[in-house]
Amino acid sequence: MSDTAAPPTDPGAAHPLRPGSVLVADRLVRAHDPEIACPAAALVAGDLRRRGAQPVRGTLPLAAGEGPPSAAPEGGDRHAPGFTALIPGTDPPVGLGAACAADPADAAAERAAREAVDAWLAVAGTARTVLLAAPRSFCAGVERAIEVVEQALAQRGSPVYVRKQIVHNTHVVADLESRGAVFVDELDAVPEGATVVFSAHGVSPRVHQEAAERSLRVIDATCPLVTKVHTEARRYASRGDTVVLIGHAGHEEVEGTLGEAPERTVLVETPEDVAALEVADPERVSYLTQTTLATDETAAVVDALRARFPALRGPASDDICYATTNRQDALKSIAEESDLVLVVGSDNSSNSVRLVELAERCGTPARLIDDTGDIRPEWLAGARTVGLTAGASAPPGLVEAVITALGGLGPVTVHEREITRETIHFTLPSVVRPS
Ligand code: SF4
Known part of the structure; x- marks a missing residue:
């Protein structure tokens, strides 16, 4: 999450700090010297948020002296107390700093500012x-899914509804939301006839059917490599196999794949799950996997399946993408x-x-x-x-x-x-x- 942007400030001028706010230095200034960058500002801001303070970003005057943090110089900082320092061993020099409103009642913000600067200085000055x-x-499937939403917005205008997170990333979702995408959990939140995008993780046939019943204009952003697994699920089920899906219960991709042949598909996560499996015909068992599993862990589950069901059949190449x-x-x-x-x-x-x-x-x-x-x-x-x-x-x-x-x-x-x-x-x- 980005910090609240502070308006440009002159050193020594009062910052628009509210009680509880802490100004995190993007730059430090010192009379007649070039500005000093503070690339670690996002680290300090994150620390302040965890301490319950509200960070805003701006410029601070560098306190007299270098090295350990100290209160900002007298008269130079009307929003003091401020804590600033240069980082040893950096050339050109970089620094970090934080300051709170000049309000004696704002002791919590002052403490947060001091402790956040201290905490980062304790691990600074080390070459890494x-x-x-x-x-x-980004993979190709994620890039495609994001572009699907972008194109839908460009061609059809806002709002474009998206069922579930288009990809599992808070920044991607927030960015698309700010551009007019509306994320919903289920289709009943989408107005009849509206455009809806299905996420990269895929959906079950039931969701397609519901969209058709509600006359929704569907754009399917399912990753082609997930679609391949759905196709395999239908093929294995149609030849009468029990389909063993290796994956994590509750994950959206797994929900979608399970929905292709729910009466013939069972979900396993571990070799222990395999040991407990009951199947109608041990000679007719196939397996599939979620695309985003750990390769080594999945190999152990497939080995357990093969040991229990020697006639096990599976995809020609792994479903892990x-x-x-x-x-x-x-x-x-x-x-x-x-x-x-x-x-x-x-x-x-x-x-x-x-x-x-x-x-x-x-x-x-x-x-x-x-x-x-x-x-x-x-x-x-x-x-x-x-x-x-x-x-x-x-x-x-x-x-x-x-x-x-x-x-x-x-x-x-x-x-x-x-x-x-x-x-x-x-x-x-x-x-x-x-x-
Ligand atoms: S299946 Fe693989 S390529 Fe497709 S979206 Fe998921 S991680 Fe990306």
Whole structure:
């Protein structure tokens, strides 16, 4: 989430700070000197939010002296108390700072400002290496789904209704919402005859039927690789097999796939689930998988299925998609060398959560962050090498923002480790394809 933007301010001028607000420095100024950038401002702002303060962004005067934070100079800061510092070892210099309203009653904001600056300074001044996994961020299915909504808005105007989150990322959803998309949980919230987009995760035939009954103008943004799994589900069920779907209960993609042949499909997550399976005919069992599972964990479940049902049939190539596989392989190439892994993604993003789990299985502490503001200073204590990646639904700009912010704590060297280059592109559905 972005901070409330503060209007441009002159150093020494009063900022429009309300009680409880804390001004986080984007820049520090000192008489006659060039402005000093504060790339770690988003980190400080995130910390303040967790402390219950409301951050706004602007310019602060640099306190006299360098190094540890100190109260802003007398007479130079009418919104003091302010806490500012330069980060040792940076050239050109970078700094960080925060200040609250000059209100003696606002002790909580003053404490939050001081503690937030102190917390980040405690892990600043250290040279760090960022190991950047590649591929990372948007996959072809996510890019296509977002473009479907953008094209629908451009061609049909607002509102365009979207059933469920178009992709599992809070930033993508907020951005499309700000441009006129309306996200709904179910079709009964969509007015009769309106345009509705189905998300990248796919829907069951029941949802298509309901849309037809309500005369909705459907644009289906289901990823073609999810559609492939639906097709397999219908094919396996139609030949009389019990279809074992490996996936996570309640995930939207799983709900959609289960709906293709609900009477013939059973869901399993683990080898233990396989051991407990009851099927009508052990000679007629097929399996499918959710597209965003961990490759190693899924292999163990398939092995358990094959051990119980030697005649097991499955897809010619794995249903776990290329993007999920590539992001996991790229992360494996950096995880063991990292002291900490940061995965950019939302907590309902299956492939992002799988990346966190994978890093942990490699023995490295890992954290899922929606954006830079979620990073906590204590995670960086002792972390000189930070592994960085992003799930397939996370915008690439969020990764860049993390690198920028880390550079506000000290010198950062970035090494990108690219294990393969993705060239896959999916064409748009014909109903929204620009002519
Ligand atoms: S993660 Fe895979 S299945 Fe999901 S949208 Fe991306 S390419 Fe498609």
